Amino acid sequence: MLHETAVTLDKPVDLAEYNWQAHSVLVVDDEEGMRHFLERTLARRCGMVQAVADAEHAAALMARLHFDLLILDIALPGKSGIEWLHELREHGYTGDVILVTAFADMETAIDALRGGASDFILKPFRVDQILNSIKRCFERARLARENFVLKRELAGLAADPIGLVGHSPAIEQLRGLIRRVGQMPSTVLLLGESGTGKEVVARALHHTSPRAQRPFVPVNCAAIASELIESELFGHIKGAFTGASESRNGLFYYAHGGTLFLDEISELPLAMQTRLLRVLEERKVRPVGSERELQVDVRIIAASNRDLAAEVLAGRFRQDLYYRLAVVDIAMPPLRRRAEDIPDLMRHFMQQLAVELGVAPLPLSHEVVSRLQAYPWPGNVRELRNFVERSMILGSFATEAFAVTTASAPPPAGELELTLAELERRHIERVTEACAGNKSEAARRLGVSRKTLERKFAEWAESVRQQEDEGRRARLQGLERRA
Structure with missing residues (x-):
C-alpha cells in the first residue's frame, strides 16, 4: 500500500487564475494510497473527481459521465494503461490523459506519447509536478475551445463580414455604405440614437477593411472617469500619478495596425479633445508622465448619440476635432x-x-x-x-x-x-x-x-x-x- 510519504510534498502551486471547478477528472490507479491522495488533492480544486482501480471500472464510469482529464497508471491489473489509452483514442476520446508509473524506460515513454498521452510522470512525484501538468492540460483544453469558437466566428464573418440583421431599405443602404467606406482609411463618425447598433457597424467597417486581421479595440468614453481617460487611451509610466505602481500601455498601443472605436465621444472632456486632435494629426501618443512619443497606426471610428454639430455650437465640443472626425459621417437609422x-x-x-x-x-x-x-x-x-x-x-x-x-x-x-x-x-x-x-x-x-x-x-x-x-x-x- 502506497502512503503519502511516497509523494514528495512541496509548496502549493498558485493556480487561482484557472477555473478548476469547470473540469472533471478520473483517476485510474490500482494503488489505494495513490488513489486516495490524488482524490483528496484534486477534490478541493476540481468540480468532480472519481477514482477507480482498473480500466474496466473506468470504462463503465466513462460510459455514464464525461471527464475532461484522465490520470492513468500504466501498470494496471488486466489491461495496461497504455493498451487502454490506445483503445480510447481509437474510439474517439479527445480528452487529455496523464500517464503515471513507477517503472518506465524510454521505449515505454515513446509508446505512451505515440498513444496520445498529454504528459508522462514518474512516481514518486511532487504535488506541484502533478498540479502543473494538470494545469497545462486544462489550459490546452481552454485554448482549443477558444480556437474552435474563434474559427466559427471567423467563418461567419467570411460569409457575412457586415453582419447586419434585416433587409429594410434603410439597412440595405447602410450595408452599401459599409462596403464602400470600409475599404477606405478615412476616419468615420457614426451618429444616431442610443441602441441603434453603432458598435455593430464599427465592427463591420473594421472587418471589411484591409485592417480586418488586426485588432479592433472598442472603448466607451462615457464609462471612464475623466481623470483616467488620458491614461486609458495613451498609457502611463510608473509613478506618473498616485496609484501608478507600474507602467501600462494605452488602448492606442493595443489598437496599433487596427481600428480604435471611440464610442460616446461627445463625453470626452474638452482638454482630452485637444490631446486627441493632436494624436489624430501627428499619429503619435505620449504616455502620461513620459517624455517619449510612440508612433501609432490606428484607424479611428467615433460614435455619438448626440448632435455633435449642436455640441460644437454650444461650446461643448471642439469644432476642429469635429471636422477631423467627420471625414465620413454615417447616420444610423432608428428602429x-x-x-x-x-x-x-x-x-x-x-x-x-x-x-x-x-x-x-x-x-x-x-x-x-x-x-x-x-x-x-x-x-x-x-x-x-x-x-x-x-x-x-x-x-x-x-x-x-x-x-x-x-x-x-x-x-x-x-x-x-x-x-x-x-x-x-x-x-x-x-x-x-x-x-x-x-x-x-x-x-x-x-x-x-x-x-x-x-x-x-x-x-x-x-x-x-x-x-x-x-x-x-x-x-x-x-x-x-x-x-
Whole structure:
C-alpha cells in the first residue's frame, strides 16, 4: 500500500487564475494510497473527481459521465494503461490523459506519447509536478475551445463580414455604405440614437477593411472617469500619478495596425479633445508622465448619440476635432424607421439567447409582431433585445410586459399631435414611474444607459428653467411697457 510519504510534498502551486471547478477528472490507479491522495488533492480544486482501480471500472464510469482529464497508471491489473489509452483514442476520446508509473524506460515513454498521452510522470512525484501538468492540460483544453469558437466566428464573418440583421431599405443602404467606406482609411463618425447598433457597424467597417486581421479595440468614453481617460487611451509610466505602481500601455498601443472605436465621444472632456486632435494629426501618443512619443497606426471610428454639430455650437465640443472626425459621417437609422426588420431581429436575438439562457425560442404571432412594429422604440435595437430576453425568461410575450414597453391602447387624441421628442419624453416618464422612480431599472427596460437617461432628465429640466426665465423676462417687459 502506497502512503503519502511516497509523494514528495512541496509548496502549493498558485493556480487561482484557472477555473478548476469547470473540469472533471478520473483517476485510474490500482494503488489505494495513490488513489486516495490524488482524490483528496484534486477534490478541493476540481468540480468532480472519481477514482477507480482498473480500466474496466473506468470504462463503465466513462460510459455514464464525461471527464475532461484522465490520470492513468500504466501498470494496471488486466489491461495496461497504455493498451487502454490506445483503445480510447481509437474510439474517439479527445480528452487529455496523464500517464503515471513507477517503472518506465524510454521505449515505454515513446509508446505512451505515440498513444496520445498529454504528459508522462514518474512516481514518486511532487504535488506541484502533478498540479502543473494538470494545469497545462486544462489550459490546452481552454485554448482549443477558444480556437474552435474563434474559427466559427471567423467563418461567419467570411460569409457575412457586415453582419447586419434585416433587409429594410434603410439597412440595405447602410450595408452599401459599409462596403464602400470600409475599404477606405478615412476616419468615420457614426451618429444616431442610443441602441441603434453603432458598435455593430464599427465592427463591420473594421472587418471589411484591409485592417480586418488586426485588432479592433472598442472603448466607451462615457464609462471612464475623466481623470483616467488620458491614461486609458495613451498609457502611463510608473509613478506618473498616485496609484501608478507600474507602467501600462494605452488602448492606442493595443489598437496599433487596427481600428480604435471611440464610442460616446461627445463625453470626452474638452482638454482630452485637444490631446486627441493632436494624436489624430501627428499619429503619435505620449504616455502620461513620459517624455517619449510612440508612433501609432490606428484607424479611428467615433460614435455619438448626440448632435455633435449642436455640441460644437454650444461650446461643448471642439469644432476642429469635429471636422477631423467627420471625414465620413454615417447616420444610423432608428428602429422605428426600419420596423419591417423587427421579425428578423427577434428571431436573431432568440437564437442567441436560447443558447445563453438555455431556453427554447418563443413562437412569433402576427399579433405580437404587429404590436411591436407599431411601437416607437426609443431604446431602439437594444430595447428590443432586452424585451426579447425578458419575454424568454418569463416564457411568453406576456401582456404585463407589454404594459410597460408598449402602448396597447389607442393613444389619446391629443397624443396624435405630439412631436416624436414629446412622445419619447412621455414614454420615458411613464416607464420611470412604472419603475417607482428607479432610473437604473427604467434605463434597463428602455435599453439605454442610466447616464443617457440622466442626461435626458437634465435636458428637460434645463428646458423648463429656460421657459420659466423667458416667462419672467416677458412679464418684466410687460410691466416696463405699462410703466
